[in-house]
Amino acid sequence: MTNSHYMNNSHKIKAxxxxxEQQDRKKSILKAAREIFFRKGFMDSxxxxxxxxxxxxxxxxxxxxxxxxxxxxxxxxxxLNLLKKDMEKVSGIDLRSDRLIEMLVHGYYDFYKRNKKxxxxxxxxxxxxxxxxxxxxxxxxxxxxxxxxMQIVSDIIKKGVADGLFRKVDHWAAANILWAMVNGIIMxxxxxxxxxxxxxxxxxxxxxxxxxxxxxDGLRVKR
Amino acid sequence: MTNSHYMNNSHKIKAxxxxxEQQDRKKSILKAAREIFFRKGFMDSxxxxxxxxxxxxxxxxxxxxxxxxxxxxxxxxxxLNLLKKDMEKVSGIDLRSDRLIEMLVHGYYDFYKRNKKxxxxxxxxxxxxxxxxxxxxxxxxxxxxxxxxMQIVSDIIKKGVADGLFRKVDHWAAANILWAMVNGIIMxxxxxxxxxxxxxxxxxxxxxxxxxxxxxDGLRVKR
DNA sequence: GAGATATAATGACTAATAGTCATTATATGA
DNA sequence: TCATATAATGACTATTAGTCATTATATCTC
Numbered sequence: 001m002t003n004s005h006y007m008n009n010s011h012k013i014k015a016x017x018x019x020x021e022q023q024d025r026k027k028s029i030l031k032a033a034r035e036i037f038f039r040k041g042f043m044d045s046x047x048x049x050x051x052x053x054x055x056x057x058x059x060x061x062x063x064x065x066x067x068x069x070x071x072x073x074x075x076x077x078x079x080l081n082l083l084k085k086d087m088e089k090v091s092g093i094d095l096r097s098d099r100l101i102e103m104l105v106h107g108y109y110d111f112y113k114r115n116k117k118x119x120x121x122x123x124x125x126x127x128x129x130x131x132x133x134x135x136x137x138x139x140x141x142x143x144x145x146x147x148x149x150m151q152i153v154s155d156i157i158k159k160g161v162a163d164g165l166f167r168k169v170d171h172w173a174a175a176n177i178l179w180a181m182v183n184g185i186i187m188x189x190x191x192x193x194x195x196x197x198x199x200x201x202x203x204x205x206x207x208x209x210x211x212x213x214x215x216x217d218g219l220r221v222k223r
Numbered sequence: 224m225t226n227s228h229y230m231n232n233s234h235k236i237k238a239x240x241x242x243x244e245q246q247d248r249k250k251s252i253l254k255a256a257r258e259i260f261f262r263k264g265f266m267d268s269x270x271x272x273x274x275x276x277x278x279x280x281x282x283x284x285x286x287x288x289x290x291x292x293x294x295x296x297x298x299x300x301x302x303l304n305l306l307k308k309d310m311e312k313v314s315g316i317d318l319r320s321d322r323l324i325e326m327l328v329h330g331y332y333d334f335y336k337r338n339k340k341x342x343x344x345x346x347x348x349x350x351x352x353x354x355x356x357x358x359x360x361x362x363x364x365x366x367x368x369x370x371x372x373m374q375i376v377s378d379i380i381k382k383g384v385a386d387g388l389f390r391k392v393d394h395w396a397a398a399n400i401l402w403a404m405v406n407g408i409i410m411x412x413x414x415x416x417x418x419x420x421x422x423x424x425x426x427x428x429x430x431x432x433x434x435x436x437x438x439x440d441g442l443r444v445k446r
Numbered sequence: 447g448a449g450a451t452a453t454a455a456t457g458a459c460t461a462a463t464a465g466t467c468a469t470t471a472t473a474t475g476a
Numbered sequence: 477t478c479a480t481a482t483a484a485t486g487a488c489t490a491t492t493a494g495t496c497a498t499t500a501t502a503t504c505t506c
Binding site for chain 2: 041169170174215
């Protein structure tokens, strides 16, 4: 009895260690993949290259990931989680809701500047032919994290409404609009990094500021 | 002299006919490609399939297009031009600027509903690894048509400002914000056709209406 | 520590496919 | 009718995602 218990425990420890080792391998694959996907984009990167970069054979990669798309989405998920962490930091600050919204968008812009590559990945991942090859679980996870981010925005708007600062808007809908607006603006600049600023005649940061004040104007109660 | 002139003329006619025949071939390739790209997306479509669909050999396709990406972008350009035509119709109407903006966005939404496939193509085309394989000229053309669309929005806002209906905003910047907002919202629904409506709890058309009134609220002069 | 068993890694292989180019067919002109 | 130019072809090359039989390594048992 004691023996079997002992054994069981030992098994558990071994299993845990194996689990950890597997996670480490996965991480090292992702590290190599990140660098390559960032540099070359999805289409121009090869699984072979990722394998070589982390000192494994191609076949080994497929022991840890079902497809190239799964690796890609896993990296995108990293980005989403980083973003979520940034946003959580802001949401914890004790300030008026409109100031928090401003900070959120500025934080988002900062994140974008620091992580442009993650952004591009997010845009590709919405393509149906990419999605169709991604494992259900990974996709669900991404959607969930994105949802968490939206929840943060929504909560801030909700608080603003409760405080009588904002009109009685549907805070979910408002959060989605705000988010989509910021995303759309960033994407429009992302499409034409150089050309865009030239034709619009105004920088991304400035235009984001404009859009925040426009949106907050629409949200605030009128006196 | 007369003879040579005659010849020249005959040559010109022949050259024109050849030109027309080439354009017809190009169109028939695009017709086949459109159907296949719409159904399968970029990655899952093959040039061979396009060739078979329009009764040509694969090699022939490459006499008319430099790459698969060029075919793809050419079809996307069709979509952009259709959109531009729709928008031009609205811009010709004699109404208050805020009503025109509403009509423009509704028209855009209608266009989206009728042409979802074109929209998806637009989103993919912003990926650097796709872009890098597209001919310079085709890309420039797309950007120019997109610019024309933005000009229409901008002109309407400009008129609204001139009429004292809108605040004295930078109409280019405002047009870009409005456009990006609408695009961002449509894209967010496009990402999760089913799931999205569920989590937001409100349909795309409704949320677009919300966003229009929010934006117009921000634009209108305060009394 | 030897042998047995389980787990992990490998890379040769298959299938698919973008793009090329020498060859063949077709149309035009003298 | 033959010559020349233009258009079309499809076999071929190179690349690459994903598989799987084989090999290596670690773990366990006695």
